[in-house]
């Protein structure tokens with residue numbers, strides 16, 4: 001194994017002494033959690049634990065230790081209503097998403113809101129202003145600022161302001177269940193990387209031996225630099241959630257290659273989450289995958305323990321025992337064992353001859369141990385038939401008897417004497433005139449880009465990839481990676497400079513069958529980049545974050561591209577002004593922040609730049625900041641974008657008071673409205689204005705429930721009152737209601 005670089009991190013010093021705390025559990029809501037510390041969140045790590053409130057608001061929240069209230073804040077997003085307590089031991093405990101503060105803090109909040117004439121506040125208390133005792137009620141559970149409903153986000157920070165795992169204190173949770181691994185994933189990381197003979201990421205099923213032992217059954221052949229990842233979830237007693245781990249470790253040949261332990265994190269390390277977890281699986285499928293390898297130049301986060309981070313690349317043509325150990329905080333531990341075989345790619349030719357009552361399958365590759373032969377459905381690879389009547393003539397020749405099974409394709413998997421497997425080959429039993437048709441897709445990897453081609457019908461012909469680079473056409477081989485699928489080698493960003501077109505040729509033809517136009521550029525951090533595509537411009541943001549570099553290896557350039565994306569399913573019923581278009585890479589996050597501009601030549605009104613949320617299957621408003629005749633948004637990731645016109649004003653419903661209605665004065669203590677806007681959405685509380693008797697009132701905005709509230713200090717006088725509610729969405733559509741209501 002080649003050693004990439006040894007870096008020894010100083011061992012972590014905690015400002016708390018383990019076991020020395022005797023913190024009170026912060027609530028009577030429950031003793032269970034829904035999310036652990038260090039779990040993945042979009043572009044950050046989860047910095048606390050989420051305590052379960054079973055959908056209920058208004059349960060007690062207690063100070064966990066003596067100290068003083070050091071800060072409170074109110075906001076429609078983020079932590080919502082939140083209390084910070086600086087405790088006598090120097091740590092700070094934080095209680096977020098409250099429904100309301102305790103009475104005394106509510107008064108402080110109201111005073112601060114009156115002072116600023118606003119809803120959002122953020123206030124620091126001096127040390128002696130508001131002392132608090134362990135067990136004092138500081139507020140009540142709620143869903144303010146929450147995206148997922150009622151819960152307490154509870155966080156403890158050390159003296160340096162760094163959040164640490166609250167379970168490192170005296171807290172314990174009921175958890176006797178071990179984590180459950182789902183899939184092993186091997187990623188090709190450079191041009192020479194092949195996994196079971198293909199330059200393509202591969203997933204492997206994991207077999208359970210016992211509650212704690214798992215294996216991958218077949219030996220995996222690898223060459224070049226690879227990355228190893230594991231999809232795994234922890235379970236806790238009586239809880240339905242998929243939790244994150246506390247510790248994960250990869251050993252190869254008894255040497256620790258990678259280890260993470262979720263103890264503490266600094267807030268400025270959030271961006272590293274996608275270096276240590278899989279972005280695309282999380283973003284598109286909400287799967288949680290731990291990446292146990294070095295992806296890029298970033299210095300690993302505080303979660304990565306004091307071990308050398310090695311490049312996983314073998315040159316010895318031998319077997320390597322791999323073991324992944326994973327555990328939860330209670331020490332419930334599992335291990336996954338698998339073998340990698342460092343190998344040179346074998347190119348096995350298998351000949352198939354049609355005979356009267358079957359097929360003769362032959363090869364003269366001496367490295368072959370056997371050929372795994374079965375029938376497969378060309379349109380659905382999950383449908384297979386592996387109970388064929390086969391006469392074994394020798395280890396490399398077989399007679400396959402005709403079968404009555406209505407599957408049209410023979411699949412042939414070479415199995416070698418060394419235990420490795422080669423790419424599956426396919427043979428159509430009955431040839432029909434297939435129309436050559438298919439789709440070309442770009443596959444983004446951490447370090448480069450590959451081209452995938454999928455035929456609509458398996459043609460049995462050999463396609464070739466054509467790339468038009470700086471006006472010249474180059475041809476490259478394609479590898480068969482599934483019954484209708486082909487993959488190219490990986491290209492590094494600079495190799496694709498000047499790419500304008502990707503085409504598919506067939507070996508017996510000089511004219512291309514299909515092609516896609518690609519507008520592209522290569523982005524190098526620190527160098528400004530502009531990519532124009534008709535009315536769209538992509539521009540690197542000047543004040544790019546200076547990420548701390550881990551070493552000098554160059555993986556920080558990336559291949560950036562824009563392609564049209566005419567998917568009818570995404571367009572339906574939308575007033576799409578421009579697009580959809582695809583900005584790539586989309587499977588890995590962008591290495592810089594970019595601004596995306598749309599040149600609004602037609603001077604349309606009520607526009608927004610939208611990104612398609614693949615997981616939730618809906619368009620999400622990104623932004624529409626005006627700059628001259630353009631609108632723009634900042635983007636951190638590629639994906640499918642569109643310019644959409646929204647003419648629908650927000651909907652105001654569940655109105656109390658309703659215009660024209662009469663209310664009993666002793667039953668009327670709160671104004672409330674439900675405010676919804678489907679497409680553009682509502683930015684924040686400043687987009688909502690409520691006037692009671694022509695005087696502006698401060699309303700609370702709860703984004704999770706789409707509600708605005710205002711509690712009356714004093715009952716309203718008997719008689720006629722006026723109410724005016726005005727809401728503006730992000731695309732400048734306004735809904736306004738105004739009129740009288742009566743109190744009797």
Ligand SMILES: [Zn+2]
Nearest residue numbers: 048049050153
């Ligand atoms: Zn949380």
